[in-house]
Amino acid sequence: KNAPPEVPYWIPYLGSAIQFSVNPLKFYAENREKYGDVFTYTMVGRKFTVCLGTEGNNFVFNAKLADVSAEESYKPLTTPVFGKGVVYDCPNHMLMEQKKFVKWGMSNDAFRAYVPEIEEETRNYFQRWNNKVGGRGDLFTAMGELIINTASRTLMGPEIRALMDESVAQVYHDLDDGFQPINMFFEWLPLPSYFRRDKAHLKMRNIFKKVIEERRANNVTDKTDMLQSLMNQTYKDGTPFTDVDACHLMIALLMAGQHTSSTTATWALLFLAENPDLIKDLLEEQKSVLGSVDAPLNFDAMKNMTLLDNVIRETLRLRPPIIMILRKVIRPITFPGTDYVIPKGNYIAASPIATQVDERFYKNAKAFEPSRWENIVEEETGESVDYGFGKIAGGGARNPNLPFGAGRHRCIGETFAYVQLKTVISTFVRMYDLSLTERGMPGSDFTKMFVQPVLPVEINYKPRN
Ligand code: HEM
Helix, strand or coil: CECCCECCCCCCCCECHHHHHHCHHHHHHHHHHHHCCEEEEEECCEEEEEECHHHHHHHHHCCCCCCEEHHHHHHHHHHHHHCCCCCCCCCHHHHHHHHHHHHHCCCHHHHHHHHHHHHHHHHHHHHCCCCCCCEEEEHHHHHHHHHHHHHHHHHHCHHHHHHHHHHHHHHHHHHHHCCCCHHHHCCCCCCHHHHHHHHHHHHHHHHHHHHHHHHHHCCCCCCCCHHHHHCCCECCCCCECCHHHHHHHHHHHHHHHHHHHHHHHHHHHHHHHHCHHHHHHHHHHHHHHHCCCCCCCCHHHHCCCHHHHHHHHHHHHHCCCCCCEEEEECCCEECCCCCEEECCCCEEEECCHHHHCCCCCCCCCCCCCHHHHCCCCCCCCCCCEECCCCEECCCCCCCCCCCCCCHHHCCCCHHHHHHHHHHHHHHHHHHEEEEECCCCCCCEECCCCCCEECCCCEEEEEECC
């Protein structure tokens, strides 16, 4: 039995860290030519075995709990930000139950209520861009600010939204600064950003805690948001899910949903700016579904906006914010169909973007063509996951398009993300016509936790009407 081939390196300890972080996709593509779908590289004293292709995705996403651990990979990064007792700071079965608690807070009824709120937030936010002639707008900054407003207004609750314009935004900023890839490697460094992060964590927790206490004191029961649903949970074995746990899970959701959604909204609008015909078609679709582009958006009607769906799906195929999924190997595992044994202590990495832009799966794979999804029914491979409240569709890890992951750690925010993105994009194109500036499409910055466009991201806009 053999270990997978290794990428040679000349700088001890650091290994391939520099080549990797400049452009991980290029690094993977070049080494795949030499070594095939499965190979190991060294970064900052750790060994990563990347598993490419649909079999590689399936291997990582469906690896057994006894063989690999997500907690061991992500904990140094996530626990100081989210807090103790939730997500990767507890046994996996507790995370599975936490995901179930969260699911209950994302019902269709909740979504029905969210759409008009997100529409209003978007309109209010982009009013500030309004003048008769239009101009240039900083799209990336705008989307970051808007998404934190919409997510707090809906999932987090109105009390948090009310605080967003003052205290919460800065606290969030400090927390976010402490959520960088470097923390995975240098958790022991006394960085100033870590002190700010730890202070921000406590402040954020107290903000949520105060809202919970106020709701309890006032016997509030009519709320349907996430906070309310997390206030009343118990684990199956009777262990209480405490208010502090609820605060920590709220922070985790805030972090999981913020950059993923805001970068996706940014890229989607950039692609639209590059393809003005699609903007016309989106407005036509709104007319045909709602009767007019002035009619309020609503959750049920938006289900019929398939072009809008396909624009988002295509954006996530080409520009998924998460390009590397990690698990730490806790028991040596063999890669199926090979004699490669991946040793204990290595990390295995999936990078679904590799299949998402592969010509073998998608014709003209690098091009933005939402229409490619018209005739593709996303294939179910039967490997759906059961968290104890019914099977999750799309759990199949051999699907070449996996921006939300697969298996037991699959994203639970997908539907919320789609609702939010559909509402924001629809409202934006109603308000403004947009086009790229002379800089064209930005490249990708891979050094951030969530891949984002190289800044600054400006766009030309012109008020409609
Ligand atoms: C997990 C992507 C939005 C909450 C994941 C994973 C991916 C992902 C790839 C799998 C991670 C892994 O296997 O290690 C995305 C994308 C989003 C998005 C592309 C938006 C475009 C959201 C939102 C929320 C959310 C809005 C919550 C409000 C979660 C949670 C997990 C998760 C709780 C589970 C982590 C686990 O079980 O280990 N997401 N996400 N995500 N996401 Fe999302």
